[in-house]
Amino acid sequence: MTIQSTAQEVPVLELDPFSDEFLNDPYEAHEQMREAGPVFWLERYQLYGVARHAEVSQVLADHETYVSSRGVGISDFAKEKPWRPPSLLLEADPPHHTKARHVVSHIMTPKVLRGLKEGFQERADELVARVAAGNGTVDGVADLAEAYPLEVFPDFIGLPKDGRENLLPYGSMVFNTFGPRNSHFERAMERGAKAQTWIMEQCQPGAPAPDGLGAKIHAAAADAGYNEEDQAKLLRSFLSAGVDTTVHGIGNALQCLAENPEQFGYLREEPSLARAAFEETVRYSSPVQTFFRTTNKDAELSGFRIPEGSKVLMFLAAANRDPRQWENPSSFDIRRKAAGHVGFGFGVHACLGQMLARLEGECFLAALARHVEKLEPAGEPVQQLNNTLRGLDSLPLRLTAA
Incomplete structure (x- = not known):
């Protein structure tokens, strides 16, 4: 079936990318979308989709x-009121977005992140060594993938020890609300309601510790002319996406390495592959699966006309396994040069926290290589169903200490 476009006929797909079936195992549907054409129409939601690497990048x-x-x-915020005030970073365009991004990027520089590496690595080594010392079955999500980011990220921001567990349900709520009002949306809103109060309290001027990134964001935002309400919005944007994506990246890496022992062997032999292993995980399993954009004017994409005001759903995960871009894209290979994936976005809206996520992922996987001799599945993993993210609720693993 096709619909008439002013340029070409757009293939119509009946897929529901927010159904439980799709979210549990999206890969066959990803292939169907890529092969349907460079642009397609999702009939259920009355919107356009792109799943090939070239069009997603464009x-x-x-x-x-x-x-x-x-x-x-x-x-569409031009037609509907958002459930919370729009993010000054994620849901803004230049020049407003440029000003806000400048505030954060001039604080979180490569030099600052390099200064964090030693401390982040020490804490990764301590955690992995302690968990591995039990030489038994652990939950790779709760004991490792959640434990590490929930320790180092809040400390970096300057958040108190008590309450930081609220970061996970709040992040889950934010990402679920990018999808339709389905059961995942409603459940996440219910779970995230209490967390939202704590998050808002921590974002207020004076709440973060004076030596953390949060206080520095407030100071820099004040210097840039932002009032206290907008200062809090800037920090809130950082907290919204700073933990869940990294947790899922580390959890997915643990699953991939446990299910591909030869790849864990390469990492054990060469711990310097830790950064490449995390990068390949982001390409292969794409913690952030999708994002939307809206056409602000009539557009043409790969010969297809897309009218102004159209929602366009980008399937980042499908683009990251596009055989037009990657050789053997459905194989997990930590020796692959995964540069060019769109797992952290691309362009002016590329993920602002990607350097921090990469640092956490690299430090964790380097610690895993040093302190774990054998990493094996110990049961069936439980997929977490989220309208935007792909990650795990639990991951039974058997660890043998090195």
Whole structure:
């Protein structure tokens, strides 16, 4: 079936990318979307989709045509009121986005992150060595993938020890709300309601510890002319996406390495592959599966006309396994040069925290290589179903200490 476009006929797909079946195992559907054409129409939600690497990259790069200020979820902020005040980073366009991004990027520089590496590595080594010392079955999510980011990230921001567990349900809520109002959306809103109060309290000026990133963001934002409400919004944007994506990245890496022992063997032999292993995990399992843009004017993409005001759903995960871009894309290979994946976005809206996520992933996997001799599945993993993210609720693993 096709619908008539002013340029070409757009293939119509009946897929539901937010169904439990799709979220549990999206890969066959990803292939179907890639093969349908460079642009397709999702009939159920009345929106356009792109799943090939070239078109996803093009939409991400063209921020003037495909805007973020009308929402990076299914809701169009030009037609509907958002459930919370829009993010000054994620849901804004230049020049407003440029100003806000400048505030954070001039604090979180490569030099600052290099200064964090020794401390982050020490804490990764301590955690992995302690967990591995039991030489038994652990939950790779709760005991490792959640434990490490929930320790180092809040300390970096300057958050108190008590309450930081709220970061996970809050992040889950934010990412679920980018999808339709299905059961995942409603459940996440219910779970995240209490967490939201704690998050908002921590984002207020004076709440973060004076030596943390949060206080520095407030100071820099004040210098840039932002009032206290917008200072809090800037920090809130950072907290929204700073933990869940890294937790899922580390959890997915543990699953991939446990299920591909030869790849864990390469990492054990050469711990310097830790950064490449995390990068390949982001390409292969894509913790952030999808994002939306909205056309701010009539557009043409690969010969297809897309009218102004159209929602365009980018399947980042499908693009990251596009055989037009990658050789053997469905194979997990930590020796692959995974540069060019779109797992952290692309262009002016590329993930602002990606350097921090990469640092955490690298330190954790380097510690795993040093302190764990054998990493094996010890049961069936439980997939976490989220309208935007792909990760695990639990991952039974058997660890043998090195």
